[in-house]
Amino acid sequence: MTQASNHEKLLDTYARLAVRTGLNLQAGQQLLISAPLDAVPLVRRITEHAYKAGASLVTTVYADDVTTLARFQHAPEAAFDVAPEWLFNGMAEAFRGGAARLAIAGENPALLAGQDPEKLSRANKARSKAYRPALELITGFAINWCVIAAATPAWARSVFPGVSEAEAVDRLWQAIFACTKADLPDPIAAWETHNADLRRRTEFLNRRRYRALKYTGPGTDLMLGLAEEHVWKGGGGKALNGVFCNANIPTEEVFTAPHKELVDGIVCSSKPLSYQGSLIDGIRVRFERGRIVEMTAENGQDAFRNLIDTDEGAARLGEVALVPHSSPISKSGIIFNNTLFDENAASHIAVGQSYTENIRDGSRRSKEELAALGANSSLVHVDWMIGSGELDVDGIMADGTAEPLMRKGEWAI
Amino acid sequence: MTQASNHEKLLDTYARLAVRTGLNLQAGQQLLISAPLDAVPLVRRITEHAYKAGASLVTTVYADDVTTLARFQHAPEAAFDVAPEWLFNGMAEAFRGGAARLAIAGENPALLAGQDPEKLSRANKARSKAYRPALELITGFAINWCVIAAATPAWARSVFPGVSEAEAVDRLWQAIFACTKADLPDPIAAWETHNADLRRRTEFLNRRRYRALKYTGPGTDLMLGLAEEHVWKGGGGKALNGVFCNANIPTEEVFTAPHKELVDGIVCSSKPLSYQGSLIDGIRVRFERGRIVEMTAENGQDAFRNLIDTDEGAARLGEVALVPHSSPISKSGIIFNNTLFDENAASHIAVGQSYTENIRDGSRRSKEELAALGANSSLVHVDWMIGSGELDVDGIMADGTAEPLMRKGEWAI
Numbered sequence: 001m002t003q004a005s006n007h008e009k010l011l012d013t014y015a016r017l018a019v020r021t022g023l024n025l026q027a028g029q030q031l032l033i034s035a036p037l038d039a040v041p042l043v044r045r046i047t048e049h050a051y052k053a054g055a056s057l058v059t060t061v062y063a064d065d066v067t068t069l070a071r072f073q074h075a076p077e078a079a080f081d082v083a084p085e086w087l088f089n090g091m092a093e094a095f096r097g098g099a100a101r102l103a104i105a106g107e108n109p110a111l112l113a114g115q116d117p118e119k120l121s122r123a124n125k126a127r128s129k130a131y132r133p134a135l136e137l138i139t140g141f142a143i144n145w146c147v148i149a150a151a152t153p154a155w156a157r158s159v160f161p162g163v164s165e166a167e168a169v170d171r172l173w174q175a176i177f178a179c180t181k182a183d184l185p186d187p188i189a190a191w192e193t194h195n196a197d198l199r200r201r202t203e204f205l206n207r208r209r210y211r212a213l214k215y216t217g218p219g220t221d222l223m224l225g226l227a228e229e230h231v232w233k234g235g236g237g238k239a240l241n242g243v244f245c246n247a248n249i250p251t252e253e254v255f256t257a258p259h260k261e262l263v264d265g266i267v268c269s270s271k272p273l274s275y276q277g278s279l280i281d282g283i284r285v286r287f288e289r290g291r292i293v294e295m296t297a298e299n300g301q302d303a304f305r306n307l308i309d310t311d312e313g314a315a316r317l318g319e320v321a322l323v324p325h326s327s328p329i330s331k332s333g334i335i336f337n338n339t340l341f342d343e344n345a346a347s348h349i350a351v352g353q354s355y356t357e358n359i360r361d362g363s364r365r366s367k368e369e370l371a372a373l374g375a376n377s378s379l380v381h382v383d384w385m386i387g388s389g390e391l392d393v394d395g396i397m398a399d400g401t402a403e404p405l406m407r408k409g410e411w412a413i
Numbered sequence: 414m415t416q417a418s419n420h421e422k423l424l425d426t427y428a429r430l431a432v433r434t435g436l437n438l439q440a441g442q443q444l445l446i447s448a449p450l451d452a453v454p455l456v457r458r459i460t461e462h463a464y465k466a467g468a469s470l471v472t473t474v475y476a477d478d479v480t481t482l483a484r485f486q487h488a489p490e491a492a493f494d495v496a497p498e499w500l501f502n503g504m505a506e507a508f509r510g511g512a513a514r515l516a517i518a519g520e521n522p523a524l525l526a527g528q529d530p531e532k533l534s535r536a537n538k539a540r541s542k543a544y545r546p547a548l549e550l551i552t553g554f555a556i557n558w559c560v561i562a563a564a565t566p567a568w569a570r571s572v573f574p575g576v577s578e579a580e581a582v583d584r585l586w587q588a589i590f591a592c593t594k595a596d597l598p599d600p601i602a603a604w605e606t607h608n609a610d611l612r613r614r615t616e617f618l619n620r621r622r623y624r625a626l627k628y629t630g631p632g633t634d635l636m637l638g639l640a641e642e643h644v645w646k647g648g649g650g651k652a653l654n655g656v657f658c659n660a661n662i663p664t665e666e667v668f669t670a671p672h673k674e675l676v677d678g679i680v681c682s683s684k685p686l687s688y689q690g691s692l693i694d695g696i697r698v699r700f701e702r703g704r705i706v707e708m709t710a711e712n713g714q715d716a717f718r719n720l721i722d723t724d725e726g727a728a729r730l731g732e733v734a735l736v737p738h739s740s741p742i743s744k745s746g747i748i749f750n751n752t753l754f755d756e757n758a759a760s761h762i763a764v765g766q767s768y769t770e771n772i773r774d775g776s777r778r779s780k781e782e783l784a785a786l787g788a789n790s791s792l793v794h795v796d797w798m799i800g801s802g803e804l805d806v807d808g809i810m811a812d813g814t815a816e817p818l819m820r821k822g823e824w825a826i
Contacts, residue, residue, distance in 0.1 A: 028489075028492075030497075047483050051483055051486075051488040051492075054488075055488065056488065057488075057495045060475070060477070060480070062450075064457070066457050067457055070457070071470070071471070075467075075468065075469065076441075078469065079469040079470065084472045084507075085510075086445075086504065086506040086507035087472060087500075090500050094497075094499035097498075
């Protein structure tokens with residue numbers, strides 16, 4: 001088989017995996033895809049598999065890095081408080097009507113590096129605010145959804161800077177296929193086994209009912225309280241529409257909701273974070289009673305400052321996730337500059353909105369009840385990586401007893 | 414200058430013409446573009462010119478012939494009553510919020526030829542119904558809008574079937590640039606002159622206040638009553654948001670509203686009509702009291718039948734337009750298989766929704782008042798060509814006097 005036709009075969013397997021295992025798309029469902037323009041070949045294969053799975057209508061909203069950048073280069077100052085509210089409202093309407101959602105990541109991680117931080121901040125705030133109705137349906141797990149990735153030229157160049165663009169794209173696709181198990185003989189069965197492994201971990205953690213997690217490592221000394229009635233999740237999960245889906249492909253994490261007011265201490269990032277076209281690296285923050293009160297970053301400090309200034313909840317935690325340092329993605333040795341991959345190579349935390357599914361009966365509780373249990377609320381939800389081969393994590397019981405959960409980045413349970 | 418760089422230069426001139434003369438985009442306006450995927454290079458240039466003109470945000474919704482076709486090939490039977498209502502509702506929200514609209518035509522005119530007519534009919538009906546809120550804002554001229562075209566490979570192959578795809582695309586671009594005046598030294602000034610010419614015709618016709626038009630030609634003998642208080646329009650016009658724009662580039666027509674109940678006789682099409690992926694040719698219809706009561710077509714009869722069966726208004730007329738047989742587009746000798754061009758090469762009529770601007774004070778009148786004056790209402794608006802070098806048109810005065818308007822397809826006024 002030629003290399004090109006082997007790529008086509010893997011791309012098709014990957015597309016089918018996204019539809020069957022990722023979304024578990026149901027007959028009669030609409031599917032809404034968001035994708036970069038460079039992902040057209042993948043979108044076409046996914047669309048075909050979606051219709052074969054019984055989709056009634058597949059609609060793709062494409063993003064184009066060139067026109068995104070053109071706005072920052074040519075639009076007037078006054079433009080940057082505007083967002084496509086009409087489109088996001090339409091998406092929310094689609095989700096309320098039962099449409100599934102597939103997001104294809106692949107953006108240039110440094111697209112907007114060097115653009116005016118104030119314009120970036122205003123544009124991101126406007127976008128987050130306009131996106132809120134759609135985001136709430138996603139974080140509330142109202143419908144089956146999934147995030148996958150496509151190797152675009154700009155992203156591939158940032159991951160493999162020393163090689164030709166064609167080789168970089170090829171290597172990134174190989175890494176994506178490997179990390180998502182699309183290159184295994186039976187990827188769908190492999191995901192079932194993988195999900196069962198993650199479920200064993202979440203069941204253990206849910207039985208233990210830890211009050212907090214304690215992180216210790218170079219530059220990190222953090223006591224992270226967990227929300228009352230928190231639930232650990234990992235691998236696939238059932239959305240409120242009753243469909244069992246895998247919201248991230250790949251995923252190696254088990255995760256739950258921190259208590260938004262019970263986080264204290266210092267934590268450092270261990271991998272760069274790509275956020276809205278800026279690469280942020282070397283983050284060091286100090287929490288007091290759940291809130292970030294001090295922050296520095298070696299690169300992209302303005303972008304991180306803008307992120308945590310979005311609203312009150314953006315400076316507090318909405319997710320905590322444990323990932324072993326020996327995860328397949330971590331072992332690849334690749335820094336992906338993309339959260340979907342990097343967050344599955346390292347334990348991480350997220351500032352901003354928490355997931356309703358991480359609180360027991362979360363979808364049946366009011367916003368006030370969720371907040372009272374410690375769940376966080378924000379326009380944003382942004383993960384950043386704190387795990388490494390030097391990180392220890394303890395589970396703290398209600399009586400203060402500490403149990404080792406991770407040692408030197410590996411599971412101790 | 415190389416051929417390639419000359420194309421880039423013309424493409425840029427054309428993009429600027431669309432933004433400045435077509436849309437007359439205002440500072441602070443959002444712009445919503447719909448375009449085929451093959452039009453990405455043009456969309457990028459338009460987006461840049463839009464931001465330079467002060468646009469706050471440009472959002473493009475791409476259509477992909479491959480995935481449109483995949484639905485007909487792979488989706489289940491039950492899928493075809495579904496339309497992207499959420500997206501069209503979002504578009505209507507954007508227009509209500511003041512966004513301008515640019516549609517880039519370029520679809521494969523025969524994409525869906527050979528697909529199940531019943532599925533096509535259901536899909537088109539569902540789409541028309543879902544699109545209605547957005548279409549009403551467009552036909553009601555609520556905001557400045559414009560339709561232009563991009564030479565896509567599939568369209569170009571259908572127009573120039575005998576040559577290579579690359580040559581076909583190149584020739585179609587040349588034809589588009591010529592028909593839109595983008596290849597003139599000062600296209601914007603040329604459009605001002607052209608608009609003044611069209612305005613002189615509409616002013617003449619509006620002074621005469623004809624009660625009806627009488628068409629005579631081979632196979633055609635039609636008395637077409639005009640709506641009470643009808644207004645002839647042509648060239649640019651002012652939208653309700655106060656912006657003067659050119660809704661079609663190119664445009665050679667002067668047009669007004671027929672009376673939906675006062676059309677009698679027989680009329681034959683003179684050029685093929687491309688409608689939702691089907692080419693319809695050799696149409697012959699008989700009207701009685703405004704309604705199509707007999708219909709045949711040499712090709713695509715099912716598609717035309719489905720069109721006029723959409724609703725009550727789809728079998729009645731919503732527009733009548735006069736175009737001389739010697740229009741620049743007609744003289745090119747090219748059958749474009751695309752209404753934007755073909756309708757400007759020949760006098761035409763449209764079944765379906767009429768334009769509010771074609772009734773005096775139309776935007777201030779209720780739907781009931783408009784209907785009482787004879788304006789038509791429908792989910793669709795589809796033009797088809799009846800003009801040729803053998804068509805005579807008379808204007809019929811209130812007292813029955815006939816005045817020659819066109820002889821052998823040319824203006825007699």
